[in-house]
Every structure is written in structure tokens, then in C-alpha cells.
Amino acid sequence: MLRNREIQILLVVLLLISVIGFTLAAILVSMLAAGIVLGVSILLIGCTVIFTKWRYREIEKLSGYLQQISSGDYYLDVRDNFEGELSILKSQIYKVTKMLSEQGAVLHEDKAKLTNAISDISHQLKTPLTSMMVMADLLRDKNLDDQKRAEFTRNLQIQLERMEWLVSSLLKLSKIDAGTIAFKKEKVMVKELVQTAVEPLLVPMDVKMQHLDIRGDDTVSFLGDFNWTSEALINIIKNCVEHTAEEGEISIQFSENALFSEITIADNGKGIAKEDLPYIFKRFYKGKNASDDSVGIGLAMAHSIITSQQGDIEVQSYPSVGTKFQIKFYKQVI
Numbered sequence: 001m002l003r004n005r006e007i008q009i010l011l012v013v014l015l016l017i018s019v020i021g022f023t024l025a026a027i028l029v030s031m032l033a034a035g036i037v038l039g040v041s042i043l044l045i046g047c048t049v050i051f052t053k054w055r056y057r058e059i060e061k062l063s064g065y066l067q068q069i070s071s072g073d074y075y076l077d078v079r080d081n082f083e084g085e086l087s088i089l090k091s092q093i094y095k096v097t098k099m100l101s102e103q104g105a106v107l108h109e110d111k112a113k114l115t116n117a118i119s120d121i122s123h124q125l126k127t128p129l130t131s132m133m134v135m136a137d138l139l140r141d142k143n144l145d146d147q148k149r150a151e152f153t154r155n156l157q158i159q160l161e162r163m164e165w166l167v168s169s170l171l172k173l174s175k176i177d178a179g180t181i182a183f184k185k186e187k188v189m190v191k192e193l194v195q196t197a198v199e200p201l202l203v204p205m206d207v208k209m210q211h212l213d214i215r216g217d218d219t220v221s222f223l224g225d226f227n228w229t230s231e232a233l234i235n236i237i238k239n240c241v242e243h244t245a246e247e248g249e250i251s252i253q254f255s256e257n258a259l260f261s262e263i264t265i266a267d268n269g270k271g272i273a274k275e276d277l278p279y280i281f282k283r284f285y286k287g288k289n290a291s292d293d294s295v296g297i298g299l300a301m302a303h304s305i306i307t308s309q310q311g312d313i314e315v316q317s318y319p320s321v322g323t324k325f326q327i328k329f330y331k332q333v334i
Contacts, residue, residue: 014045062093069097125166128159169297172231173283176304183309184225185332190254190263191218193226197233198252201241208246216254222261222329224309232305235298236265236325243323244269259331266324272317280315 018041026034135152138144144152175181194214205212240250244267253264272280283300306313310330317323 011045011049014041014048017041018045062089065093069093069100125163128163132156132159166297169301173297173301173304176301176308181228181308183228185223186226187221188224188226188229189218190220190222190256190261191216193230193233194252194254194263196226197230197237200234201237204238204241205250208241208244208248210241210244210247211249213249213251214253215251217256220254220256220261222256223332224311224329228305229309232302233263233265233327235302236327239298240265240267240269240323240325243267243271260328261331262329263327264324265327266322268322271319271321271323272315273319277315277317281313 018038021037021041022034025037135156139149139152139156194216198212198214202212237250237252244250248268250265250267253266255262281299281303282296284296303313306327306329310332312328312330314326315323316326
């Protein structure tokens, strides 16, 4: 401790003050007074040294705590019940430790999610790639008849479109997760939004002879991003079309009140199993009733788009009865 330059300067200053005080007391008063001044000075210097030694010991402890924290030990509690600058410093160190602990847990969770996502993506891409490689080898056969060649070429096109959709969807989800997409806050007319979302699905509905019922007030609106919300609705309606039998019914209703605008999309399809309901918005999750071609990403994207706009989506479903999606966009101020 005595090798510390700050302590050396402090002791020199105290000694100079003591010498000056002793000298002045001896000259101006008496030797008794000088002795008293000297005794008080020695006591003061001793107390200063003891206090400084204690303070440096506490600082050394804090330094050790910081080294442990830097090594990844976030479970230290250095707080005490005393007042003073050191206690405030300990409290601040504890707060930083808690923050680092929480951030570490989040990073660990994100790392696990990334690992799982990469594994899921690899699995999703492996199947079409394997199929395409087999068909590419078959197409090399010079003796392959034109009918088979056309069939393999068509299958290759289907697999390529599936991969393109998957990669495009994953990129969109990644941008949403990273917060790099600036969702617009414009007035969206729900009737126009629904018509835009339904349009690309009219042909699949027609092929399955499904009946579509759209009801709602023309004035219903909310503040949001038209294009992104349209994409969310497309994924939800597409899910209903795929899980509803031929000549089934799909209904879309929308309304508005003082708190929120609501869009309800329902079908009378085969429904979702009770045990699958909590996970249908989880990416790459495939329930019992999922089709073989399902990737499990459409509803996850819809959920991300809606919730990123301060919206909410809930689902109710009963096997062999149907499924109902309720979407709410709460009132916002521009």
C-alpha cells in the first residue's frame, strides 16, 4: 500500500502539516501545546493509514469480483447494507452483473435458436435437393422418353419453386427478427386488404370448389403496413384452404370498435389437434394434420408480421369442426 503514489503524497502532506503545526505551537504557545499538536497529528496519520488500508482492501475485493465476473461468474452478490461511496459502487456492480447475466442468458437462448433454425433449414432444403439430384441424373439418360423427361422437368420446376419460396420466407423472417424492417403506419382499409390477400388463392379455392364468404363494413380500418399485413393474411387463408375439404367453407369477417379493428378468418376443415395449438406459430412446427408438403413457416411469418405491428393473433380449433383465427390491431396514434 505504501508503494502507492497517492498514499505517499498523502502521508508527505500530513507530515508537513504536522511539522508546521508542531513548530508554530512550540514558538507561539508552549512545548506542551506543541506536544499535543504532535500527538493529534500522529493519531490523525494513524487513523488515515488504517482507513486508507481498509478502503484499498475493499477495492481489492471489488477488483477480484470484477475478475470473476469477466470469467463468466454472474451469480455474485456484492451488495451490503451500509451507506457510502463504496456501497454505491457495490450496488452498481451488482446491477451491471445482473444485466450481464440476463444478456448472457438471452445470447445463449439466441444461440440455441440459431442452431435449431440452421438444423431445420438444412433438413427442409435437403429433401428437395436430394429429389432434384436424382431427377437430374435421370434426365441425363439419352434413352429417356419424352413423357418421362417432361414429368421430371416439371417436378424439378416444382422443387425449385418450393426452395425459392422457403429461402425467400426465411430471409423475410430473419429481417423481421433483426428489426431491420420499418413497418409503415398508414391507414389500411380492411376490405381492400382482404380482397388483395384473397386474390392469389381464388384458383386453389375454385379447384377445391370451396365457398368463400366475406363480410364487414367498408369503413373498417387500422394503422399498419398494407403489403406486409396482406402477406400475413395470405399465409393464414392459404392454411385454411389447404386444411379444408372440397366444397368446404371459408369465411372472413372484419369489424371495428373504440379499442381495436378485428379480422376473423375461419374454416370448417379438419381442425388442429389440441396438443398442437400452443405451437402452431412456432416456425418449422408441423402438427398431426399437416400436409406432407408443409414446411411450418407460413403461420410463423404471419404471427411475426402481426405482432411486430402491435397486433395480436389468437386461434381456436376443434378437430373435424374447423379453425378460427382472430386478428386484432389496436388503435394507435400517428
